[in-house]
Amino acid sequence: MARGRPSARAMSSSLPFSSSSRNSVRAQFPGTLIQDSDMLRVENITGGKIECIFQDPVFTQSDKDFLASLGHQVVETPAACGMIDANSLLYGIHLYRPIYAMALEKSLPAIFVGTGWDVWDDLSNTEGLEKMEEMEKTYTRCAFPQDSHGQAFSSTSIYWKPAPEAATASSEQEAQGKPSAEDEISSKLESTTIS
Numbered sequence: 016m017a018r019g020r021p022s023a024r025a026m027s028s029s030l031p032f033s034s035s036s037r038n039s040v041r042a043q044f045p046g047t048l049i050q051d052s053d054m055l056r057v058e059n060i061t062g063g064k065i066e067c068i069f070q071d072p073v074f075t076q077s078d079k080d081f082l083a084s085l086g087h088q089v090v091e092t093p094a095a096c097g098m099i100d101a102n103s104l105l106y107g108i109h110l111y112r113p114i115y116a117m118a119l120e121k122s123l124p125a126i127f128v129g130t131g132w133d134v135w136d137d138l139s140n141t142e143g144l145e146k147m148e149e150m151e152k153t154y155t156r157c158a159f160p161q162d163s164h165g166q167a168f169s170s171t172s173i174y175w176k177p178a179p180e181a182a183t184a185s186s187e188q189e190a191q192g193k194p195s196a197e198d199e200i201s202s203k204l205e206s207t208t209i210s
Contacts, residue, residue, distance in 0.1 A: 025054065025104040027069045027095075065104075070095040093117055099124050101176070108171055112143055119146035123176065128159060131172030150174045 054065050067087040079089040096118045099105055103124040107115065110129060123146060132151035135144050159171035
């Protein structure tokens with residue numbers, strides 16, 4: 016715990032690529048370094064530790080050692096799916112439908128970054144995506160920033176669960192002229208350049 020807040024947990028999951036596409040997985044590691052840098056910035060701003068857990072069925076021992084050297088935990092697929100709870104951030108870009116269903120089965124995360132409901136909603140069969148639909152109806156959503164050099168994040172959305180207690184506390188604080196914790200963090204994040 017940090018400053019009376021529950022510790023945060025971030026889960027990163029990848030597609031079960033075949034070994035023939037291992038080079039595409041290697042290309043994702045610069046993104047891991049950027050994510051790691053961003054997580055450290057958020058930790059510095061909030062004063063809390065973010066536990067990062069990674070799973071990918073094609074991770075080699077070198078991959079696992081590299082992530083562990085950054086202070087992260089690597090688990091075998093599908094262990095991370097069972098670790099997701101209401102305080103988790105789930106980062107899973109372009110996963111297959113059964114992987115999303117498995118990841119969301121136990122609990123909906125506080126924040127989800129992945130394929131948006133609108134992509135699946137166009138399909139005639141949305142079986143297994145009931146939890147995704149629930150997020151679409153009850154969470155706040157925005158489009159993920161697009162990469163101007165490719166399609167890596169096309170159809171990617173960020174969903175975050177509204178916090179009813181926090182909203183009430185924020186309203187009371189605003190009435191008293193005091194900034195809420197969310198406003199303070201948001202202000203600090205806005206003043207931080209993330210490239």
